[in-house]
Amino acid sequence: MFYLILIAIWELAYKIGVDWLRLWKPYIFPSPIAVFTTLWSLIIDGTMSIAVLASAKRIFLGYMLSITIGIFVGLAIVRFKYLDENVSPLILGLQTLPSICWLPFSILWYGLNESAIIFVITIGSTFAVSIAIESGMKNINPLFVRAAKTMGAKGFSLYWNVIIPASLPSIISGLKQGWSFAWRALMAGEMISATKGLGQVLMVGRDLADISQVMAIMIVIVILGVAVDKLIFGRMEINIRQKWGLDKA
Template identity: 50%
Template sequence: MNGFLRRIIFYALLIAIWEMVFRLHIWEEFLFPAPLSVLQTLVNGFMDRTFLIGIAISMRRITIGYGISVIAGILLGLLIGRVKLLDETVGSLVLGLQTLPSITWLPLALLWFGLNEKAIIFVVIMGAVFSITIGTYSGVKGVPPLYLKAGRNRGAQGYQLFLQVIIPAALPSIVVGLKQGWSWAWRSLMAGELLFVSLGLGFLLMMGRELNDMSQVIAVMIIIIIIGLVVDKLIFAKLERNLYERWGLDLA
């Protein structure tokens, strides 16, 4: 039995248990809807384009916020990893800021930017950038000195040393940081959209709660999970697999 078939059986059993619990009538139907009710909500939401619009708005925000985080995080990680003064000063600050839950940036964002798109994107950036920075920093610090010496012997200096030696050697750790950063960015986006009217998937989740429509709440949660899995499998898992194969670390 291959992995795909096992997953199909697992999710089928999960839905069967869900249906069984629903039929026990432990909770009212509006609090614990049947699987078919959630499926109907999903179909209706896509047919009237409500979910499509929500997905488009959320994906635009995550693309902008995460894109900025990637650029800023990698640059900052490279600098902290190579400049001792920055490592001893900014490095400790980054470690401290990374422990902050991303939602704690929202009050600051609202005061600085108001109830608008910029506030949500700011929260996304602050939620992701430090994970990416730390991943890049760890990769740079883990580059064997022998690689640096070999690069210099071949004439690589300055930015050439970064491009030809440091970044390729640090790439596995950078990818781990990018993956963690995406996870934090996605959570930060949902938290930001939940807390004030902003459209997007988080807004649809909150509207379901306000209307006591648990079918919509669960339907949106399923969409959020699926998007997260798709991004992980189509982008990060593939990227990690290619890196492992390139470095001879693929043990499968």
């Protein structure tokens, strides 16, 4: 019902601004009917399915790489004090860079191809994952570590059985944030060099001055992002809360 109300407000704003007061042109502010008609046509002719599959493949590869690298870097920072003192501020600074800043590097190093897009996705998400691993492990209850050490846990066993499980809520939040950064990086990369994908379809709409297509793709991007968050990260967070007794089963 909430979203139907939003669509009704959107349609009302279109009627008032375009049809009645003529404050702007239809190609500047489209109606929801035009947007959903364009979206349906993209689905019918297969453009949407091809774009979604291409984007899904890229983000899967890039995000998996970022998780692998981010976990390794985060664990190294926690384990070695020298890296913690010197590398942590650098990673935090790099995290503030927008993903689009890495596009010139990706194009110069890899050219206009898939590798360039995957690089942007990976670099855009890795630092968020690393920071989450570091923060999660540093902020666990020190009593857990002390209790484990008194029972003989040390080295890998201490990390695997105590530190990592205790920091899982923060780690999952970091993976969730890393996903959002990877999704943004994907769109940035595809708008520059992709031959197919959601970003490329978005750019086609811009080049043709088809604001309905632009907004249709934006809606799809939002829906996919929310769906992944709810179906994957949302369930992971619920399971963790239930395991730690923070939520009702």
